[in-house]
Amino acid sequence: MSYLPYAVAAWICLVGIAGIATSKNLIHLAVCLTITQSSSYVLLLSVGYVKHGKAPIFVGRKVGSTAADPVVQALTLTDVVVSVAVIALILALALDAHRLSGTVDPDGIADMSG
Amino acid sequence: MSRRIRMLVLGPALAGFGALFAWAIAGLPAFGDYRGPYGFVLNRVVVPMRHTTNVVMGTTFDVRGVDTMGEEFILYAAVVGVTLLLRDETRSRQAERRTRRLPNETVRLVGVVMVGAGLLVGLWLMAFGYITPGGGFQGGVLAAGAILLLYVVGSHRDFRPFRNEHFLDPLEGVGAGGYAIVGLAALLSGTAFLTNLFGLGRTGTLLSSGSIAILNWASAIAVTCAMLLLFAEFLETYVVPLEPEDAGS
Amino acid sequence: MVLATLAPLQAVAFGLVALGAPLVVLTRDPLRQALVNGIYGVSLVCLFVVLQAPDPALSMLVVSGVGYPLVILAAIARVRGKEPGEEKKEDDEP
Numbered sequence: 336m337s338y339l340p341y342a343v344a345a346w347i348c349l350v351g352i353a354g355i356a357t358s359k360n361l362i363h364l365a366v367c368l369t370i371t372q373s374s375s376y377v378l379l380l381s382v383g384y385v386k387h388g389k390a391p392i393f394v395g396r397k398v399g400s401t402a403a404d405p406v407v408q409a410l411t412l413t414d415v416v417v418s419v420a421v422i423a424l425i426l427a428l429a430l431d432a433h434r435l436s437g438t439v440d441p442d443g444i445a446d447m448s449g
Numbered sequence: 450m451s452r453r454i455r456m457l458v459l460g461p462a463l464a465g466f467g468a469l470f471a472w473a474i475a476g477l478p479a480f481g482d483y484r485g486p487y488g489f490v491l492n493r494v495v496v497p498m499r500h501t502t503n504v505v506m507g508t509t510f511d512v513r514g515v516d517t518m519g520e521e522f523i524l525y526a527a528v529v530g531v532t533l534l535l536r537d538e539t540r541s542r543q544a545e546r547r548t549r550r551l552p553n554e555t556v557r558l559v560g561v562v563m564v565g566a567g568l569l570v571g572l573w574l575m576a577f578g579y580i581t582p583g584g585g586f587q588g589g590v591l592a593a594g595a596i597l598l599l600y601v602v603g604s605h606r607d608f609r610p611f612r613n614e615h616f617l618d619p620l621e622g623v624g625a626g627g628y629a630i631v632g633l634a635a636l637l638s639g640t641a642f643l644t645n646l647f648g649l650g651r652t653g654t655l656l657s658s659g660s661i662a663i664l665n666w667a668s669a670i671a672v673t674c675a676m677l678l679l680f681a682e683f684l685e686t687y688v689v690p691l692e693p694e695d696a697g698s
Numbered sequence: 699m700v701l702a703t704l705a706p707l708q709a710v711a712f713g714l715v716a717l718g719a720p721l722v723v724l725t726r727d728p729l730r731q732a733l734v735n736g737i738y739g740v741s742l743v744c745l746f747v748v749l750q751a752p753d754p755a756l757s758m759l760v761v762s763g764v765g766y767p768l769v770i771l772a773a774i775a776r777v778r779g780k781e782p783g784e785e786k787k788e789d790d791e792p
Contacts, residue, residue, distance in 0.1 A: 337479040337482075339480070356456075376742070377715065385750075386482065388483075390750045392503050392505070406513065409505050412757040416672060417523050419676070421527050424531050426683075
């Protein structure tokens with residue numbers, strides 16, 4: 336049971352990938368991609384958790400008291416904000432594909448000829 | 450390959466990936482049993498060395514500053530990509546003609562109050578980022594969202610001055626480039642890239658932690674302008690191609 | 699007992715997140731999926747707070763509340779070709 340957090344992260348990743356593969360709509364695909372990205376955040380923060388530790392903010396606390404790992408939190412917080420821009424880029428590509436082929440179905444776009 | 454074949458391949462592929470994942474997880478230490486030295490070292494060392502009480506901010510902008518510079522450049526590149534795909538010069542002039550306001554006065558009042566409140570909270574998150582939880586990234590997205598609320602409660606013309614690309618594009622460059630320039634300044638003075646050169650100040654006040662404060666504001670400006678540009682590009686892609694009103698007052 | 703390392707609150711937070719992810723994927727309509735994604739974002743914020751990570755929690759809060767709904771809804775509206783409520787020409791300028 337102490338491996339449950341990592342199993343949850345793996346489950347979310349697999350669910351997201353299954354969603355991407357079975358998607359019939361490019362916008363639905365982009366949201367499933369965000370689900371897969373969130374699995375990496377869950378994994379990072381679970382690895383950095385220290386038992387009985389508090390947040391690594393030392394306002395009014397003694398420096399050096401048990402606290403969670405700040406490195407993975409730094410990685411996660413920048414990643415979350417940047418993922419918005421990446422999803423926006425993917426959605427812009429989807430809009431362009433819709434404009435050129437008239438559909439947001441990934442399979443429909445592949446059949447476009449000419 | 451057709452969709453059926455794709456679905457048939459997906460099952461075994463996911464099962465194999467899941468098996469590899471399970472094997473990898475079995476090698477991890479148990480949840481809560483953190484062994485790595487860096488977390489413990491940083492929690493003890495960053496506050497006296499950098500005078501910032503938010504160790505995560507100290508890690509983001511100082512100890513692992515190059516990572517954050519890479520992330521900011523990813524943000525910048527993504528915004529450039531979206532702009533290239535969606536921006537159309539002829540549309541920007543047509544956007545002036547839309548004037549449509551929310552009919553419900555209560556919703557508009559609450560929205561207007563929220564614009565000010567959101568902007569203030571965003572600025573507070575940015576300013577106190579290296580003392581309490583917060584920082585340039587979080588405050589930047591919130592401030593951009595608060596400005597965008599102007600579009601929701603007002604009309605596109607209320608939002609238009611904040612969307613001026615002649616102003617936002619250079620400002621975003623200032624944010625992203627400012628980060629690199631602070632790092633290069635350290636390089637030019639003989640120490641390593643992104644060394645914290647500036648005076649460290651008193652822990653727990655706004656005047657502390659040297660270059661972390663400057664990098665924090667640079668990334669806040671970059672993220673705010675990037676988000677405003679993204680939101681504005683997406684909005685105007687669907688606002689204007691609809692039938693514009695001829696007699697917009 | 700091995701369950702001692704996983705406090706009940708954390709177990710509930712992990713359970714909510716593990717439940718929310720397939721729900722988002724199974725919602726096929728993009729408009730409804732944007733809403734479910736927002737709720738999933740809130741459950742992720744609760745998880746991050748319980749894992750003693752306030753900075754990522756703040757990031758996820760603003761991003762799932764402001765960032766994702768905006769770009770997703772704008773893309774949906776563009777694909778559908780009309781913005782709801784735009785058909786009637788309303789000009790209540792004083």
